Amino acid sequence: MTENTDKLEQERNESWRAELRNSMPMKDRVAIERVKMNEIPPEERIKSQTCEVNTGLTEEQAVLEAKRCMDCPKPTCIEGCPVNINIPKFIKNIERKNFAAAAATLKDYSSLPAVCGRVCPQEKQCEAKCSYLKMKKEPVAIGYLERFAADYERTSGNTQIPKINAPNGIKVGAIGSGPSSLSFAGDMIKLGYDVTVFEALHAIGGVLKYGIPEFRLPNAVVDAELDNLARMGVKFEKNFVVGRTASFEDLKEAGYKAFYVGSGAGLPNFMNIPGENLNGVMSSNEYLTRVNLMCANCDDTDTPVMHGKVVAVVGGGNTAMDSVRTAKRLGAERAIIIYRRSREEMPARLEEVKHAIEEGIEFLNLHNPIEYLPNAEGRVAKVRLQKMELGEPDASGRRKPVPIEGAIEEIDIDIAVVAIGVSPNPLIPACLKGIKVTRKGTIEVCEETMQSALPEIFAGGDIVRGGATVILAMGDGRKAASAMHDYLSKK
Amino acid sequence: MNKIIEKQQLSETVFKFVVEAPLIAKSRKPGNFVILRIGEKGERIPLTIVDSDLEKGTITLIVQTVGATSAKLCKLNTGDFITDLVGPLGKATHVSKVGTLLAMGGGVGNAPLLPIVKAFKEAGNRVITVLAARNKDLIILEDEMRKYSDELIVMTDDGSSGRKGLVTDGAEEVIKREKIDECIAIGPAIMMKFAAMLTKKYNIPTQCSLNTIMVDGTGMCGACRVTVGGETKFTCVDGPEFDAHKIDFDELLKRLGAYKKEETEAKNH
Ligand SMILES: Cc1cc2nc3c(=O)[nH]c(=O)nc-3n(C[C@H](O)[C@H](O)[C@H](O)COP(=O)(O)OP(=O)(O)OC[C@H]3O[C@@H](n4cnc5c(N)ncnc54)[C@H](O)[C@@H]3O)c2cc1C
Ligand SMILES: Cc1cc2nc3c(=O)[nH]c(=O)nc-3n(C[C@H](O)[C@H](O)[C@H](O)COP(=O)(O)OP(=O)(O)OC[C@H]3O[C@@H](n4cnc5c(N)ncnc54)[C@H](O)[C@@H]3O)c2cc1C
Ligand code: SF4
Ligand code: SF4
Ligand code: FES
Numbered sequence: 068m069t070e071n072t073d074k075l076e077q078e079r080n081e082s083w084r085a086e087l088r089n090s091m092p093m094k095d096r097v098a099i100e101r102v103k104m105n106e107i108p109p110e111e112r113i114k115s116q117t118c119e120v121n122t123g124l125t126e127e128q129a130v131l132e133a134k135r136c137m138d139c140p141k142p143t144c145i146e147g148c149p150v151n152i153n154i155p156k157f158i159k160n161i162e163r164k165n166f167a168a169a170a171a172t173l174k175d176y177s178s179l180p181a182v183c184g185r186v187c188p189q190e191k192q193c194e195a196k197c198s199y200l201k202m203k204k205e206p207v208a209i210g211y212l213e214r215f216a217a218d219y220e221r222t223s224g225n226t227q228i229p230k231i232n233a234p235n236g237i238k239v240g241a242i243g244s245g246p247s248s249l250s251f252a253g254d255m256i257k258l259g260y261d262v263t264v265f266e267a268l269h270a271i272g273g274v275l276k277y278g279i280p281e282f283r284l285p286n287a288v289v290d291a292e293l294d295n296l297a298r299m300g301v302k303f304e305k306n307f308v309v310g311r312t313a314s315f316e317d318l319k320e321a322g323y324k325a326f327y328v329g330s331g332a333g334l335p336n337f338m339n340i341p342g343e344n345l346n347g348v349m350s351s352n353e354y355l356t357r358v359n360l361m362c363a364n365c366d367d368t369d370t371p372v373m374h375g376k377v378v379a380v381v382g383g384g385n386t387a388m389d390s391v392r393t394a395k396r397l398g399a400e401r402a403i404i405i406y407r408r409s410r411e412e413m414p415a416r417l418e419e420v421k422h423a424i425e426e427g428i429e430f431l432n433l434h435n436p437i438e439y440l441p442n443a444e445g446r447v448a449k450v451r452l453q454k455m456e457l458g459e460p461d462a463s464g465r466r467k468p469v470p471i472e473g474a475i476e477e478i479d480i481d482i483a484v485v486a487i488g489v490s491p492n493p494l495i496p497a498c499l500k501g502i503k504v505t506r507k508g509t510i511e512v513c514e515e516t517m518q519s520a521l522p523e524i525f526a527g528g529d530i531v532r533g534g535a536t537v538i539l540a541m542g543d544g545r546k547a548a549s550a551m552h553d554y555l556s557k558k
Numbered sequence: 559m560n561k562i563i564e565k566q567q568l569s570e571t572v573f574k575f576v577v578e579a580p581l582i583a584k585s586r587k588p589g590n591f592v593i594l595r596i597g598e599k600g601e602r603i604p605l606t607i608v609d610s611d612l613e614k615g616t617i618t619l620i621v622q623t624v625g626a627t628s629a630k631l632c633k634l635n636t637g638d639f640i641t642d643l644v645g646p647l648g649k650a651t652h653v654s655k656v657g658t659l660l661a662m663g664g665g666v667g668n669a670p671l672l673p674i675v676k677a678f679k680e681a682g683n684r685v686i687t688v689l690a691a692r693n694k695d696l697i698i699l700e701d702e703m704r705k706y707s708d709e710l711i712v713m714t715d716d717g718s719s720g721r722k723g724l725v726t727d728g729a730e731e732v733i734k735r736e737k738i739d740e741c742i743a744i745g746p747a748i749m750m751k752f753a754a755m756l757t758k759k760y761n762i763p764t765q766c767s768l769n770t771i772m773v774d775g776t777g778m779c780g781a782c783r784v785t786v787g788g789e790t791k792f793t794c795v796d797g798p799e800f801d802a803h804k805i806d807f808d809e810l811l812k813r814l815g816a817y818k819k820e821e822t823e824a825k826n827h
Binding site: 269305362 | 595599600626627641644645773774776777778779780781790809815816
């Protein structure tokens with residue numbers, strides 16, 4: 068999907084861009100300090116599960132931050148973005164205060180910019196490749212600016228609906244309603260297809276709804292994007308488990324010509340250590356689903372969630388961070404991360420770790436649970452921890468944690484949340500005869516087209532990658548849409 | 559979608575609902591269940607599909623009021639809608655010709671047991687069914703069970719119907735009397751535990767259908783996990799039926815009480 072450099076060059080040479088570049092000396096641009104995101108103070112925000120921590124940039128802040136971007140002749144930032152957003156183009160539109168054009172630029176590449184601006188691990192992607200880093204300065208706040216432009220459009224009340232081709236009457240189905248299927252659906256509806264998204268749960272959005280908490284990604288942001296898709300003509304079928312409610316054969320009989328499988332990696336991993344099935348030990352998926360999908364923390368809902376004074380969360384990724392910060396918001400006196408590597412190696416977004424520290428989350432790094440111990444009623448009361456040290460680098464390049472012999476300690480806990488990763492949901496692969504799956508249970512596809520061994524089945528997102536990011540899942544959906552269009556056009 | 563077509567009271571706390579759900583009616587098999595939700599603030603609970611009618615596009619659910627959600631459902635009437643209904647979920651019962659099947663049902667467990675008894679009968683087996691409850695008023699589906707059983711024995715704690723005693727008392731007499739090839743026991747966890755102990759003594763292969771706590775019902779949360787033969791299984795996707803002699807019933811009993819405190823609060827507000 069890399070755009071050819073000629074087009075980038077051409078756009079960069081448009082007169083308004085050239086004028087903008089010349090309107091301010093480079094040394095003045097680089098002298099500007101990187102903008103600080105406006106935030107709700109920690110002591111206030113931990114009182115609510117739904118209060119968004121980041122409140123966004125003001126117009127002045129955004130325009131000033133946009134001025135920092137040097138509109139580089141070789142914009143390496145674009146290479147860092149998995150969907151190759153034309154970053155300088157959207158940022159320069161912010162600088163000249165044409166926010167609608169900035170939003171439109173984003174929409175050319177990403178169907179969920181308001182989401183990605185909030186949840187992308189920018190420090191590993193676009194911002195990691197910004198030229199500022201070579202000057203030992205902080206990168207341009209690409210994520211904040213992306214969020215600004217997308218929010219501006221959403222709150223302006225006149226969201227642009229992209230141009231849609233005349234309906235071609237060809238039915239295609241997307242399985243799952245996470246970011247991957249949603250971006251697939253957005254592209255296919257634009258091409259004129261008759262698109263239906265099937266979702267097993269009673270809410271649309273996948274992890275964006277049941278996993279990522281509202282203090283990081285408000286439901287209203289996701290719902291606005293879903294609204295757009297519905298206005299464009301995408302149909303949604305909730306409470307529909309493909310392979311169960313109806314089989315692929317049933318759907319083919321009903322006229323569906325091809326499918327995109329975006330069923331995610333919903334199966335929670337456990338460590339298989341003694342005591343893991345005690346009451347009070349649960350997966351992060353269970354904990355977060357109860358709170359985020361079922362609003363178990365609200366007084367007027369029926370779903371319960373356990374409350375505890377001391378909540379231990381095992382893991383170091385975004386899911387662990389979301390769980391531990393949720394525990395804090397549900398009133399835990401101590402909310403503790405237990406992670407077997409050091410803090411530098413935690414895969415979570417940097418910003419989440421920073422926010423967690425501000426909120427008083429405790430970090431027990433280089434500790435690994437080996438057993439949960441019950442109280443008299445059979446509920447978890449203690450966790451036994453093996454202390455670790457860092458050894459040689461492993462296959463991932465990170466230094467491998469190794470147990471320190473005999474260094475074992477126990478801490479008192481009321482709840483343990485296991486957030487050590489997920490595996491692909493096996494349902495779909497199991498009901499597609501002839502599909503190829505890897506040892507890990509992910510669906511094998513052609514990297515270029517996302518087409519599986521069954522020509523009418525395409526797949527992407529976590530079911531192919533086994534747990535990745537929102538933007539990668541979206542990129543897959545777009546690639547699959549364009550390849551499926553080719554495939555169906557030739558048929 | 560999911561309109562209630564018919565409602566019938568089976569006992570003081572048990573109601574039968576016939577609900578519009580054409581796709582589920584078409585794809586469901588004995589042993590499958592649905593997950594439903596009543597109202598936008600409702601909780602997701604699992605219920606077995608007791609029967610289906612392909613022509614009318616309906617499924618039958620039988621529900622006992624135990625807590626907030628089952629009570630809300632039982633207050634709905636013909637013409638009302640169920641907010642969300644998804645299924646069929648879970649693995650279907652493995653039905654085959656085994657010879658003689660001994661089926662044990664306790665309380666509302668008769669509901670999930672009925673489609674299994676029916677399927678085994680239709681597969682050409684001899685079926686002996688033992689139903690049990692605390693008293694006469696709590697025995698449900700007796701006539702339906704009789705229809706698909708070669709012999710039906712009713713047991714009550716107080717002797718108000720059938721014979722006085724536990725389900726296991728009735729079952730043991732049958733086992734002593736004739737050769738039983740397979741057993742199935744569905745009811746409260748404690749009853750299934752004792753049923754499993756009984757059939758283990760006589761070495762009869764036995765299945766139990768577990769009623770664990772569930773959230774999504776699609777394998778995503780792990781709330782429904784049980785230990786079977788030393789391995790952790792998810793009841794919603796690996797079950798709900800498991801080899802009774804391998805189930806860790808003590809763990810199951812504890813896990814069923816996990817949210818007792820929270821549930822009581824929910825019911826009281
Ligand atoms: C708590 C948490 C926090 C995260 N934080 C971040 C973050 O900050 N930044 C980031 O980039 N990534 C983050 N991720 C990862 C990111 O959310 C995923 O990579 C992404 O959502 C994958 O998208 P997807 O479309 O492949 O699948 P999902 O979002 O998982 O959606 C799949 C959907 O398919 C449905 N489904 C499954 N099987 C069927 C079926 N048979 N029929 C119908 N429907 C079905 C499921 O119910 C689900 O709703 C996080 C993940 C979690 C769990
Ligand atoms: C696969 C499966 C199939 C089922 N089929 C049927 C059916 O056909 N008919 C039917 O009436 N019930 C069935 N159940 C049980 C039913 O799901 C529960 O009774 C229901 O979830 C209770 O919800 P509630 O909100 O009314 O009660 P809650 O408020 O959730 O619970 C009230 C009290 O009951 C206890 N409890 C919670 N869950 C269960 C449970 N699963 N079983 C027993 N006690 C429980 C709790 O400890 C609590 O104290 C089935 C369960 C499973 C897992
Ligand atoms: S989509 Fe993500 S990686 Fe790409 S530019 Fe936006 S924030 Fe950066
Ligand atoms: S690399 Fe940085 S400064 Fe250069 S165009 Fe990209 S965002 Fe702007
Ligand atoms: S109910 Fe969530 S995994 Fe079984």
